[in-house]
Amino acid sequence: MLDVGGGSGAYAIAFAQANPRLRAEVFDQPAVLAIARRHIREAGLEERISTRVGDLRTDEFGGGYDLVLISAICHMLSEEENRNLLARAYRALAPGGRVVIQDFLLRRTRPARGPPPCSRSTCS
Numbered sequence: 001m002l003d004v005g006g007g008s009g010a011y012a013i014a015f016a017q018a019n020p021r022l023r024a025e026v027f028d029q030p031a032v033l034a035i036a037r038r039h040i041r042e043a044g045l046e047e048r049i050s051t052r053v054g055d056l057r058t059d060e061f062g063g064g065y066d067l068v069l070i071s072a073i074c075h076m077l078s079e080e081e082n083r084n085l086l087a088r089a090y091r092a093l094a095p096g097g098r099v100v101i102q103d104f105l106l107r108r109t110r111p112a113r114g115p116p117p118c119s120r121s122t123c124s
Contacts, residue, residue: 001067002027002092004085005056011034011071013043024049027061057081061092068092071102 003012016022026036026049028098033051040049054061056073068089074082089099 001025001069002061002065003069003071004061004089005070005073006036007032009039011069012049013039013045016045016048017043017096022048026051027054027056029055031051056085061088063092065092066094066095066097066098068099070099072104074101074103075105090102
């Protein structure tokens with residue numbers, strides 16, 4: 001598994017804990033990977049989870065991955081950057097592999113306002 005922009009390594013750690021045969025690599029910036037390495041070490045998963053420094057906007061990801069996870073990244077990128085990211089993720093897959101995207105969608109318009117603040121007479 002490749003965790004693109006994997007941050008603290010939380011997803012790679014959770015996946016590795018759920019599947020004892022899983023090997024994962026967290027791909028991110030150097031300062032972030034220092035945090036990921038600490039979490040990986042604390043979880044006792046240094047033998048199965050590695051880290052690799054790279055720029056998710058431009059760098060190739062390597063190859064042979066059964067799963068490429070892209071979590072909370074796409075909303076930050078333009079349409080063109082996302083197309084490029086997905087093309088590089090696809091090239092990183094082993095035959096039959098999958099790209100999994102977990103993200104949230106941002107509205108193009110201003111979000112709806114929440115409920116009005118409560119007053120003493122309407123709130124307990």
